[in-house]
Amino acid sequence: MKNFEYLAPKTVKDALTLLAGDQGDSKVIAGGQSLLLLMGHGLVTPKYLIDIKGISSLNYLQKTQSGLEIGSLTTHRSVETSPLIRNGFCVLAQMEGALASLETRNWGTLGGNVCHADPKGDVCPVLIALGAKVKMISLRGERTMAVEDFSTGYFETALNPDELLAEIQVPNPAPRTGTAYHKFTMIEGDYAIVSTTVSITLDASNEKCKDARIVLGAVAPAPMRAKRAEKVLVGREIKDSLLQEAAQIASEEAEPVSDMHASDEYKRELVKVLVKRVGKEALEKAGMA
Amino acid sequence: MELSAIGKRVALEDAYEKVTGKLKFAVDISLPGMLHAKVLRSPYAHAKIVNIDTRKAEALPGVRAIITHKDVPKEEWMELWLNYYGRVIDDRVRFVGDEVAAVAATSIDVAEEALSLIEVEYEELPHVFDLEEAMKPDAPQVSPYGNVREPTIVEWGDIEQGFKGADLIVEHKTRAGSQQHAPVGLNACIATWEGDKLTIWTSAQSVFEIRDVMARYLKMPMSKVRVIGLPTGGSFGLFWLNNFHFIPVFLARKAGKPVKLELTREEIFSTVKRREICMTSVKLGVKRDGTFTAIHMKHYWENGAYGFKTNPYETMSDLWVRNLKHGKFEFHGVSTNLCTAGCMRGVGDLVQDFCMEQAIDKAAEKLGMGPLEIRLKNHSRAGDPQRADVPFYQWAKLARPEKTLSSSGMDKCIKEGAKAIGWQEKWKGWGQPTEVNGSKRRAIGMAVSSHCSGQRYLGTSSVTVKVNQDGSVNLFTGAGRMGQGMETTQAQIVAEVLGVPVESIKGTHGDTEVCPWSVATVASINAHQTGVATQAAAAEAKRQVCELASKELGAKPEDIDIKKGVVFVKGHPKRSIPFADLTAKIDPETGTWPTIIASASKSIPHSPVARFYMAHFAEVEVDTDTGKVKILRYVAVHDSGRIINPSICENQVVSGVLQGCGFALGERLVFDENTGQILNPNFTDYKILKALDVPDPEVIFVEEIDPVGTFGAKGIGEGTVCPCAAALAQAIYNATGVEFNAIPFTPEIVFRALRSGVAKDADESRYHVAYLN
Amino acid sequence: MITKDLSITINGKQYRLSVGARTLLVDLLRNDLELTGTKVACDSGSCLACTVLVDGKAVKSCSILALQVDGRSVLTIEGLANGDKLHPIQESFVKNHGLACGYCTPGVIMSAKALLDENPSPTEDEVRHVISDHLCRCGAYPKIVKSVLEAAEIMRGE
Numbered sequence A: 001m002k003n004f005e006y007l008a009p010k011t012v013k014d015a016l017t018l019l020a021g022d023q024g025d026s027k028v029i030a031g032g033q034s035l036l037l038l039m040g041h042g043l044v045t046p047k048y049l050i051d052i053k054g055i056s057s058l059n060y061l062q063k064t065q066s067g068l069e070i071g072s073l074t075t076h077r078s079v080e081t082s083p084l085i086r087n088g089f090c091v092l093a094q095m096e097g098a099l100a101s102l103e104t105r106n107w108g109t110l111g112g113n114v115c116h117a118d119p120k121g122d123v124c125p126v127l128i129a130l131g132a133k134v135k136m137i138s139l140r141g142e143r144t145m146a147v148e149d150f151s152t153g154y155f156e157t158a159l160n161p162d163e164l165l166a167e168i169q170v171p172n173p174a175p176r177t178g179t180a181y182h183k184f185t186m187i188e189g190d191y192a193i194v195s196t197t198v199s200i201t202l203d204a205s206n207e208k209c210k211d212a213r214i215v216l217g218a219v220a221p222a223p224m225r226a227k228r229a230e231k232v233l234v235g236r237e238i239k240d241s242l243l244q245e246a247a248q249i250a251s252e253e254a255e256p257v258s259d260m261h262a263s264d265e266y267k268r269e270l271v272k273v274l275v276k277r278v279g280k281e282a283l284e285k286a287g288m289a
Numbered sequence B: 001m002e003l004s005a006i007g008k009r010v011a012l013e014d015a016y017e018k019v020t021g022k023l024k025f026a027v028d029i030s031l032p033g034m035l036h037a038k039v040l041r042s043p044y045a046h047a048k049i050v051n052i053d054t055r056k057a058e059a060l061p062g063v064r065a066i067i068t069h070k071d072v073p074k075e076e077w078m079e080l081w082l083n084y085y086g087r088v089i090d091d092r093v094r095f096v097g098d099e100v101a102a103v104a105a106t107s108i109d110v111a112e113e114a115l116s117l118i119e120v121e122y123e124e125l126p127h128v129f130d131l132e133e134a135m136k137p138d139a140p141q142v143s144p145y146g147n148v149r150e151p152t153i154v155e156w157g158d159i160e161q162g163f164k165g166a167d168l169i170v171e172h173k174t175r176a177g178s179q180q181h182a183p184v185g186l187n188a189c190i191a192t193w194e195g196d197k198l199t200i201w202t203s204a205q206s207v208f209e210i211r212d213v214m215a216r217y218l219k220m221p222m223s224k225v226r227v228i229g230l231p232t233g234g235s236f237g238l239f240w241l242n243n244f245h246f247i248p249v250f251l252a253r254k255a256g257k258p259v260k261l262e263l264t265r266e267e268i269f270s271t272v273k274r275r276e277i278c279m280t281s282v283k284l285g286v287k288r289d290g291t292f293t294a295i296h297m298k299h300y301w302e303n304g305a306y307g308f309k310t311n312p313y314e315t316m317s318d319l320w321v322r323n324l325k326h327g328k329f330e331f332h333g334v335s336t337n338l339c340t341a342g343c344m345r346g347v348g349d350l351v352q353d354f355c356m357e358q359a360i361d362k363a364a365e366k367l368g369m370g371p372l373e374i375r376l377k378n379h380s381r382a383g384d385p386q387r388a389d390v391p392f393y394q395w396a397k398l399a400r401p402e403k404t405l406s407s408s409g410m411d412k413c414i415k416e417g418a419k420a421i422g423w424q425e426k427w428k429g430w431g432q433p434t435e436v437n438g439s440k441r442r443a444i445g446m447a448v449s450s451h452c453s454g455q456r457y458l459g460t461s462s463v464t465v466k467v468n469q470d471g472s473v474n475l476f477t478g479a480g481r482m483g484q485g486m487e488t489t490q491a492q493i494v495a496e497v498l499g500v501p502v503e504s505i506k507g508t509h510g511d512t513e514v515c516p517w518s519v520a521t522v523a524s525i526n527a528h529q530t531g532v533a534t535q536a537a538a539a540e541a542k543r544q545v546c547e548l549a550s551k552e553l554g555a556k557p558e559d560i561d562i563k564k565g566v567v568f569v570k571g572h573p574k575r576s577i578p579f580a581d582l583t584a585k586i587d588p589e590t591g592t593w594p595t596i597i598a599s600a601s602k603s604i605p606h607s608p609v610a611r612f613y614m615a616h617f618a619e620v621e622v623d624t625d626t627g628k629v630k631i632l633r634y635v636a637v638h639d640s641g642r643i644i645n646p647s648i649c650e651n652q653v654v655s656g657v658l659q660g661c662g663f664a665l666g667e668r669l670v671f672d673e674n675t676g677q678i679l680n681p682n683f684t685d686y687k688i689l690k691a692l693d694v695p696d697p698e699v700i701f702v703e704e705i706d707p708v709g710t711f712g713a714k715g716i717g718e719g720t721v722c723p724c725a726a727a728l729a730q731a732i733y734n735a736t737g738v739e740f741n742a743i744p745f746t747p748e749i750v751f752r753a754l755r756s757g758v759a760k761d762a763d764e765s766r767y768h769v770a771y772l773n
Numbered sequence C: 001m002i003t004k005d006l007s008i009t010i011n012g013k014q015y016r017l018s019v020g021a022r023t024l025l026v027d028l029l030r031n032d033l034e035l036t037g038t039k040v041a042c043d044s045g046s047c048l049a050c051t052v053l054v055d056g057k058a059v060k061s062c063s064i065l066a067l068q069v070d071g072r073s074v075l076t077i078e079g080l081a082n083g084d085k086l087h088p089i090q091e092s093f094v095k096n097h098g099l100a101c102g103y104c105t106p107g108v109i110m111s112a113k114a115l116l117d118e119n120p121s122p123t124e125d126e127v128r129h130v131i132s133d134h135l136c137r138c139g140a141y142p143k144i145v146k147s148v149l150e151a152a153e154i155m156r157g158e
């Protein structure tokens, strides 16, 4: 690992001040679960490392009228085990339960995961399906943005160099909404080969689909919504055949590339299977919600 | 026989050190003044080093020694099992990762920086990665001795005649990709010179081999090379004698200081050793009643850059010989510009068994027989001829006595396993699932295998037992500590023979200056073969104790016995003395304490030969939508003779099942098409099955007591991986009707095959994954 | 090299050290303090051989900078036994053969310790989920699960 200067601001303000003076040579570290590996392999070589892990004001998880507010430094494990998550946002807990190892989740943060923007990451696809937003702060002020727009590409985000990700906001789901998540892996708890999150909202009659989100992970430079597939579902009664149709379209929308674990073709096939299966699960959940 | 220590679940002798973190592996060792080494590695698959300039690196503060091909002998060194044949550093590099130069410096950082300052001018040469390409006469030549080794052949009868006598001839071909040992521990070697004496600390399974080969290569007396063999963090064939061991040795000599080389996980994955890529074909002649008339097996093994193997026959030529009058087993070793390949757990037997088992299945299906029936009819039994080591005797120009099999519990393995898995009710016929639920198809499958229990020709191990005045016992062997529980098993043997509690025995293993010579810990050798020497040494110690007791108890030595730490006259348990009282007693005649020390050099006989057997049964569920295979149940039945320590052996079996099933379902090294570089040299991209991926295997021991081995024990460790792939492939075939004849069958490969109905991997590069054409 | 002051409790002992910014917790333990019981086995954060407890939580010491544990308390395998008296988890591993080569063992035991501190009565499935992330190439998993469950019983005083 290349040497660097370690700075551990105690407050958000101090951190932002450091970032404001950034000449492109500093890097924020939260849990370091991803960053330290990159640094260990010489892929990231910051001159200054700004450790925000100790800033406790960014570590919280609270319920408000409109939904959940999760401080960016909240660990994966806190999300997984929080009673607030288990009631109403259980898909988040379920997703977290299969994300890396407990030891990684104990130290790694939700914000770090979102900012890392690994196309194979589990957090963003689920947040997108839930319609979550992120709050970013800098000395210049704050702004919010849909998670969907935040991940802009392969390990890239909309974050400016002087900004911190401060909070993740997950709105309360609309009535009669069910969200389900599944990742296809080679071994249990591994990185996704393909992941799919489907969120379905039924109309008042509980029959027709009022709203749908299909989010695909690991098949594009960033998590992507299969918007054409979503359209297939909206306004219609969801039967197996309709899910099948949506799944087919989603697999066409996906832009996977081959890697050593799976070919692009196979990943498309997996999208087909997962959209169908996960869609069905989401539908069942919506019916019960 | 009533046994006091053998067969008991004795805790590991070194368990205390292990659970407290006190056990030292080579990576944990550091010596005063020690330097750290780093290796400069080739970026090319094949190139000549035209020029190498180390001046800038030498000028870097903190650099103490640099070696290149100019600093090491011109001669090659050879690993005794032909896992390596080459120079330590050559002026030609033969795979990406091959050693080009090495630096010893005051810190790893400095050493790394120095590497970046070494200027190397390469002249690229044409390379070859593919096994079949490499065999062609116009292929780029990897080894100075050509790419293709002289084949080894085990042959008897006349196979043509045997096939003539068959009612059915089945031909089958399989391939396998490359697996890595992937032990959790990291390889490290520390070398230091004091005058003309060399000391090496390394985690190793082959301690004396390292000493012997090192001494010969350095033209030193063996007595002046000391190898302190430390425990390995798993090994499975990796913590053997490897080329990297020589690097700190030469660096330390040049620097005049101790040098430590610790390999990174990436280096371990991509530069030391791996399982070979191979291609096997079997032609099997069968009579209508299922008896075999002839087998012709051809096995092509890819040696990588420095492997030189010509003979990985372990037991496949001997497994089906009950009726077999005609057999021919050929082995062809081939060099390529990939990382060196060599022995890994179940070497030879695993991949050859995969082909053999599938050929047998094909024959059985054609004959309308079940998989159990055909195997029960043909597997070898005690007394059947065993020929696998013929090539060794031919090479050594030694007369070879006829050899026969000592014992076989194969019959019981098959029957017990069938019972445990519920074969009768679950077997629905070839290609028939037990259950279909939407896209999920379930079925069972089974396969058998065997492996050697040591090899007599590897050498005669010796063992020393010392009885101290307080009755405690020291045991010395030259064996390797690789997590297989050898320390405990050997102590159990001594405890049994000497009649003392196992806790009173402390082992010292693998320090060449202290311990007697031992064969390397390979080929599932210790329980069966080393145990014979341990038993003999313990018996000699017992004889000495009984002699002592004879004066004390007023009986003839042969009438005295020792049990539970008490020395007594047979039939007169009251005429006794506690073991520790006896050993502490001053002899009135000599006026001193007794000194009891016993050594034995002993091996197994030429014949009969012991093999150990296993039958594995798997129940799987194939998701035909995704190609993912889920193992629902796994039953592993083993005949390893008497089980000296059931807990140790259960761990061995489970680990073998995880590695064997992992190899079958997805563990594979991926090589870059253009450079041959290993692309997944880490635990993230190399997928290893863990506790959630396979339900706990049900392990059953049938304990066919072997007439040769210590207390009837045979080997166990290596063979545990052998039948897994074949058992899973059969289960998948039964679930889906599609046969998988190339390892691994990853979800994608299964998926594609199910779509096309043919097991074919669509990957373009043949060395990328194994596939069948 | 740029160093910073670090105040840290390791196995109950207070340390004031001066460490380089890029020193990983595992390097501090193994190299500076010679606590080599904590093992390193990968360079991808994925094997868990280096697991230690920081403020009671199991974490990977290879993926934390030493400076990040300033003011915190670290427990390593060396700090688990009470003098020569093994911790019940260690005892259970010895008795039940929850180990083979022993290289992954310190990490596995530390994770087990964190689990049982948080949840004294885990189900078999909960134990399996925790230990399955540890790479044990010797396949001792079934006996590791048994060791942890039996240790839990003993610690509960059953």
Ligand SMILES: Cc1cc2nc3c(=O)[nH]c(=O)nc-3n(C[C@H](O)[C@H](O)[C@H](O)COP(=O)(O)OP(=O)(O)OC[C@H]3O[C@@H](n4cnc5c(N)ncnc54)[C@H](O)[C@@H]3O)c2cc1C
Pocket (backbone or CB within 6 Å): A027, A028, A029, A030, A031, A032, A033, A034, A035, A036, A052, A072, A073, A076, A098, A099, A100, A101, A104, A105, A107, A108, A109, A110, A111, A112, A113, A114, A115, A116, A120, A121, A122, A123, A159, A163, A164, A165, A166, A189, A190, A191, A192, B684, C044, C045, C046
């Ligand atoms: C073996 C292994 C397996 C894994 N498996 C999975 C998996 O299956 N699924 C999955 O989704 N992830 C997985 N991960 C990734 C990992 O869990 C997360 O990415 C990690 O938790 C990130 O959080 P962190 O706090 O450690 O981030 P860090 O490593 O500290 O930071 C990551 C990046 O985010 C930036 N950053 C962090 N916080 C902020 C902030 N508040 N504001 C601005 N920038 C910030 C950093 O500068 C850095 O670029 C795995 C990791 C490992 C090592």
